[in-house]
Amino acid sequence: MQYQSQAVAKPYFIAAIGLFVLQILFGLIMGLQYVVGDFLFPEIPFNVARMVHTNALIIWLLMGFMGAAYYLVPEESETELFSPRLALVTFWVFLAAAVLTVAGYLLVPYATLAELTGNHLLPTMGREFLEQPTITKIGIVVVALAFIFNVGMTVLKGRKTAINLVLLLGLVGLAVLFLFSFYNPTNLVLDKYYWWWVVHLWVEGVWELILGAILAFVLIKVTGVDREVIEKWLYIIIAMALISGIIGTGHHYFWIGVPEYWQWWGSIFSALEPLPFFMMTVFAFNMVNRRRRNHPNRAAVLWALGTAVMAFLGAGVWGFLHTLSPVNYYTHGTQITAAHGHMSFYGAYVMIVLTIISYAMPLLRGRKVAASNKSQVLEMWSFWLMTVAMVFITFFLTAAGILQVHMQRVMDKPLPFMYVQDQIALFYWLREGAGLVFLIGLIVYIASFFIGNNEPEAEVVPST
Amino acid sequence: MTALTQTNPAGQLNRYPPGDLAIWIFILAELAVFAIFFATYAFTRMNNVELFNQFQQHLDRDAALINTLALITSSYFVVRAVAAIREGASQICVRWLLAALGMGVLFLAVKSAEYGHHFSAGINLSTNSFYMFYLSLTFFHFMHVIMGMVILAAVALKARRGGYSIEDHTGVETGASYWHMVDLVWLILFPLVYVMH
Numbered sequence: 001m002q003y004q005s006q007a008v009a010k011p012y013f014i015a016a017i018g019l020f021v022l023q024i025l026f027g028l029i030m031g032l033q034y035v036v037g038d039f040l041f042p043e044i045p046f047n048v049a050r051m052v053h054t055n056a057l058i059i060w061l062l063m064g065f066m067g068a069a070y071y072l073v074p075e076e077s078e079t080e081l082f083s084p085r086l087a088l089v090t091f092w093v094f095l096a097a098a099v100l101t102v103a104g105y106l107l108v109p110y111a112t113l114a115e116l117t118g119n120h121l122l123p124t125m126g127r128e129f130l131e132q133p134t135i136t137k138i139g140i141v142v143v144a145l146a147f148i149f150n151v152g153m154t155v156l157k158g159r160k161t162a163i164n165l166v167l168l169l170g171l172v173g174l175a176v177l178f179l180f181s182f183y184n185p186t187n188l189v190l191d192k193y194y195w196w197w198v199v200h201l202w203v204e205g206v207w208e209l210i211l212g213a214i215l216a217f218v219l220i221k222v223t224g225v226d227r228e229v230i231e232k233w234l235y236i237i238i239a240m241a242l243i244s245g246i247i248g249t250g251h252h253y254f255w256i257g258v259p260e261y262w263q264w265w266g267s268i269f270s271a272l273e274p275l276p277f278f279m280m281t282v283f284a285f286n287m288v289n290r291r292r293r294n295h296p297n298r299a300a301v302l303w304a305l306g307t308a309v310m311a312f313l314g315a316g317v318w319g320f321l322h323t324l325s326p327v328n329y330y331t332h333g334t335q336i337t338a339a340h341g342h343m344s345f346y347g348a349y350v351m352i353v354l355t356i357i358s359y360a361m362p363l364l365r366g367r368k369v370a371a372s373n374k375s376q377v378l379e380m381w382s383f384w385l386m387t388v389a390m391v392f393i394t395f396f397l398t399a400a401g402i403l404q405v406h407m408q409r410v411m412d413k414p415l416p417f418m419y420v421q422d423q424i425a426l427f428y429w430l431r432e433g434a435g436l437v438f439l440i441g442l443i444v445y446i447a448s449f450f451i452g453n454n455e456p457e458a459e460v461v462p463s464t
Numbered sequence: 465m466t467a468l469t470q471t472n473p474a475g476q477l478n479r480y481p482p483g484d485l486a487i488w489i490f491i492l493a494e495l496a497v498f499a500i501f502f503a504t505y506a507f508t509r510m511n512n513v514e515l516f517n518q519f520q521q522h523l524d525r526d527a528a529l530i531n532t533l534a535l536i537t538s539s540y541f542v543v544r545a546v547a548a549i550r551e552g553a554s555q556i557c558v559r560w561l562l563a564a565l566g567m568g569v570l571f572l573a574v575k576s577a578e579y580g581h582h583f584s585a586g587i588n589l590s591t592n593s594f595y596m597f598y599l600s601l602t603f604f605h606f607m608h609v610i611m612g613m614v615i616l617a618a619v620a621l622k623a624r625r626g627g628y629s630i631e632d633h634t635g636v637e638t639g640a641s642y643w644h645m646v647d648l649v650w651l652i653l654f655p656l657v658y659v660m661h
Binding site: 243259 | 484486489490493494496497500501504589590596597600
């Protein structure tokens with residue numbers, strides 16, 4: 001750690017991991033509810049479990065992005081953070097808002113929560129992923145503004161690098177697009193139309209800039225390849241991500257009541273969305289192959305390469321699978337979507353946050369370069385357990401999805417939804433099993449922070 | 465991958481491909497986008513030949529021809545700019561780049577007039593499949609012309625400051641390569657959308 005103020009990243013990372021655990025637990029609860037419908041009913045109904053599962057994911061990724069920014073921006077800018085105190089204040093505000101919101105989901109019925117939080121004054125609740133009470137949304141905006149101010153001022157007073165600028169662009173975009181969550185027209189078509197400006201333009205637009213910037217930062221650190229080379233790649237990747245991703249929003253506009261040209265635009269542009277992810281894979285492996293040093297933090301290198309591969313598979317390949325409008329005509333809103341959602345979120349965003357945590361956490365905890373060999377071995381075990389489990393979750397959901405599409409939408413005499421759900425229950429059981437393995441991986445991951453702390457730092461193993 | 469890993473490539477006078485390898489990856493990606501667009505156009509046209517032929521008649525082919533000539537000329541100017549910098553003549557290079565930019569402005573003006581004509585006739589993306597493709601394709605290309613002009617302008621600014629030399633002028637070649645791509649795409653777009661029937 002080169003700058004004192006980078007330390008504010010630590011609470012963000014810890015909270016992120018805490019919410020990650022919450023997310024996985026609720027994922028397992030829901031997974032079981034798929035096959036044992038009344039599990040934990042009425043205490044935790046399916047819709048509530050789903051809200052907690054998805055909202056916790058979004059919040060912990062945001063926590064991770066903020067931690068990443070607080071860690072890497074001072075180092076890139078070569079100056080202390082503008083205000084470490086502000087960063088800590090916003091951390092506690094953000095965490096409190098997140099905890100209160102989840103408690104609200106769990107303790108009172110959703111309609112009561114809406115009433116309690118004055119949703120009628122400015123109705124924004126009740127929409128998938130944007131279920132947060134309006135007051136929480138306002139809190140998110142305040143935190144985001146304070147965060148961008150803090151990071152922005154740091155960049156302004158320090159060195160301007162491509163990584164900083166791309167990251168900042170991504171973060172500003174993230175904040176600006178979130179404002180569309182306050183726009184809640186009564187017309188359902190308009191509602192969905194702008195809802196995607198938050199949901200899609202986040203994950204397939206500005207978040208990719210954040211992902212690219214963090215990945216580039218870690219690669220510079222662990223490979224020692226020239227900054228100029230890495231920045232060049234970063235520019236190409238984000239340019240492609242934006243060219244394909246922005247109009248690619250159209251792949252959500254099939255048959256929701258918008259003009260027909262979106263079928264073409266959505267199909268053509270989103271067919272290209274795998275490209276930037278493929279470039280990212282080529283980029284990451286190329287840089288690691290051309291490394292000028294063997295970094296002792298092998299776990300961080302593994303996470304970085306894993307991100308590049310899994311993001312391409314999950315976002316690129318599994319996204320392309322159902323992005324063309326003639327295909328999506330059948331697959332819309334089936335388990336195919338769930339399969340893609342799981343692997344892309346894990347591959348792109350979970351893994352990039354774990355990458356920067358893997359790189360930064362040993363330094364934040366007082367190590368010089370890397371954690372001990374023992375900790376790293378555990379961490380790498382957790383990498384493989386979680387990643388392989390996610391691959392299987394994706395496979396099982398894909399199989400469930402193919403069957404579902406066939407029985408429910410393709411056959412001469414299509415079968416009803418619930419009947420089909422019973423038919424594919426086997427795959428839901430298998431998915432739950434893979435989910436348990438994922439949880440084991442997560443436990444190993446957390447253990448890696450506690451085991452091996454008394455041992456000396458890992459050293460470079462000479463390459464053979 | 466040499467250009468991507470070397471920050472200051474030596475002996476670039478006869479390097480192939482010219483410019484930064486990164487721009488070629490980008491050009492390939494861009495060409496892939498247009499290729500998919502053109503292929504989709506072709507397949508849709510195959511199923512609606514009469515509709516496409518009928519509405520193609522409404523396009524202003526003369527304007528498109530002027531634009532074709534403007535882009536080809538601009539590419540020639542860009543070639544001259546590269547030739548100039550290879551001899552170390554920075555200011556001459558700047559002048560050729562400005563001339564190319566002028567052709568770009570002409571293109572944008574003519575194309576905007578065409579759009580104005582269509583929009584005043586009440587034509588939009590939902591009019592029919594032909595206009596959907598015509599407007600989407602040409603507008604997507606229009607945006608690329610603007611992008612290319614931004615790149616050329618950046619190169620021209622740097623050249624004016626004397627930022628390039630006989631030994632190091634990768635930037636000029638990089639900008640030129642991108643501009644030729646923009647031109648090339650139009651050379652396919654023009655016959656495909658305006659002429660062929």
